[in-house]
Amino acid sequence: MYYDLSYLSVPLPEDVIKLKNYGDFDGAAQFIKHLLTQSVPEALKKRLEMELDILRMVGINEYPFNEEEAEKMMQEAFKDYQKGELTSLKEKGQVDWLYVNGRVHFQRRFLMNLIKTQAEYEARLLVKEDNQVDQLRKQELTHNVQLMKKQGFRKVKIYLKTSIRVKKEYERPGEKVRVYLPIPKECKQLSSIEILSTSPEATFIAPENAEQRTVYFETILEEDQVFSVEYSYVNQVDYVELDPDKAAEVQPKFDLEEQLPHIRFTPYLEHLLTEILAGETNPIKKARKIYDFITTKVSYSFMREYFTVENISEYAAVNLKGDCGVQAILFITLCRMAKIPAKWQSGLYVSQYYTGCHDWAQFYVAPYGWVFADLSFGGGAKRTGDEARWNYYFGNLDVFRMPANSVIQKDFNPPKQQLRADPIDNQRGEFEYENQGLPYAYLDVNQVFISMEELGE
Incomplete structure (x- = not known):
């Protein structure tokens, strides 16, 4: 089932919201099922059907720890912990929580988020x-900035292997499965993409220009079966210093539209953008003002599943927090509202010290063309006082990337049949039986860095 997520912009009935806010997810689901037996407008019907799946994702799955359990975790993790600290953090908005059946529950990664x-x-x-x-990784990023400024570019060849499997307790051998893994896609910085091997043999490999590119397996599941792909690609990133005085008088008009529900030009964002820009008209300066706002005012924070957030850009701008993807979507939205073309890019951060999921943005300013903005890396550099790296990530990107996606909310080729674990993006892969799409809690995903070779021109 591929949802048209634009229907998240349809408001929910008041009684559904009341039940959901109290944490009575079963009650909310029952009320929705009742409404779906009535004659309701088609758009509301689609929104209610989507809400049933959202309700299954939240609650105990995303917010498993009640106050007593969370308090015990804090006592066991931190020295000199005083009773009531958790309540204080909750009141200051520094821990993510919600009501489950009328009782406060904390998000599954609240402790890790505090530490980070x-x-x-x-x-x-x-x-x-x-x-x-972490220190080695920061040194690697600082070294990258120095090399890029010295050479004007970096060009590397990267080898990776990624895999996915269903956890033993959710394994159903003998049943038909459909499995997707993200792979490198055609984009500005990549060339020489090679799929070196797959296990088992891939059923289909999407073309390089697919907006969310995958390798696809369709087979009868065997016991303890692992699905994997190994690939290589050349990544060349050129260094750019954006000069506002060189910005062309006429700028392009593509990639300026809304994409509901998350790239949405709301009244609040209009007010915020007016405040951020303060009358500025130069496109490079406008983009920089937006970048500076997000990297200094929006704190990095782990997120619940994106599917459970109705409008990601406004969530970030109202709560002033969010992870790399949330910050990137806010940047794209504000840039488009400011008539600066902007778009998505995501996949993996890849190096010998860390390999994992990551999202960033691109924006377009003539005569420079498409350039990059990494909001979370820029914000992290700013918080640690690294002004050079903060400035670098406005306009530039490092070479430690595997881009697999260029647009949010796009279906795969071939299309997925069941609900995706992540209907917005694809960095880890997807796994489904004939009658069920599996959430990430049911899956083991592995991303292995093999090697990176520095190349000349």
Whole structure:
């Protein structure tokens, strides 16, 4: 089932909202099922059908810890922990929570989020995490900035292997499955893309220009079966310093439209953009003002599944928090509202120190063409006082990337039949039986960096 997510812009009936806000997800689902037996407008019907799947994702799955459990986790994690600290963090909006059956429950990664985003809590850990890898990664990024400025470009060949499997307790051997894994796609910085091997043999490999490119498997599931793909590609990123004085008087008019529900020009965002721009008309300066706002005012925070958020750009702008994808969508939305073409890019961050999911943005300014903005990397650099790296990620990108997606909310080739684990983006892959799409809680995903070779021109 591929949902047209634009229907998330349709408002929910008041009684559904009341039940949902109280955390009575079963009651909300029952009320929706009742409404669907009535004659309701088609757009409302589609919104209600979508809400049933959203309700299945939230609650105990996304918010499993009640206050007593969360308090115990805090006591076990931090030294000098005082009872009531968690309540204080909740009241300040520094931990994600909601009601489940009228009781406060905390998001499944609330503790990890505190450690990652609050230096005070990282320092108070009873068991210190080994941050050597983080330090090496930061050094790698700083070195990349230095090399790019010195050489004017970097060109590398990267080898990766990714895999997906269903966890043992959800395995149903003998049943037909359809499996998708993201692979590199045609884009500005990539060339020489090669699919080196798949296991089992791939049923179909989407063309390089697919907006969300995948390798597809359709087979009868075997016990303990792993689906994998190994590939290589050449990534060349050119260094650019955007000069506002060189911006062309006439700018292009593509990639300026809304894409509901998340790239949406709401009244609040109109007010916010007016405040951010303060009358500025130069496109490069406008884009920089938007970048500066997000990287200094929107705090990095882990997110619940995107499918459960009705409007990601407004969520970021109202709550002033969000992960890499949330920040990128806000940047794209505000740029488009400011008549600056902007679009999505996502896939993996890839290096010997870390390989994992990541999202970023592109924007277009004549005569430079498409350039990059990495809001979360820029914001992270700013928070640690690295002004050079903060400035770098306005206009530039590092070479440690595997782009698989160029648009949000696009179906695969071939189309998926059941509900996607992530209907917006695809960085980890998807797995479905004939009658059920599997959430990521049911899956094991592995992304393995093999090698990276530095190339000349």
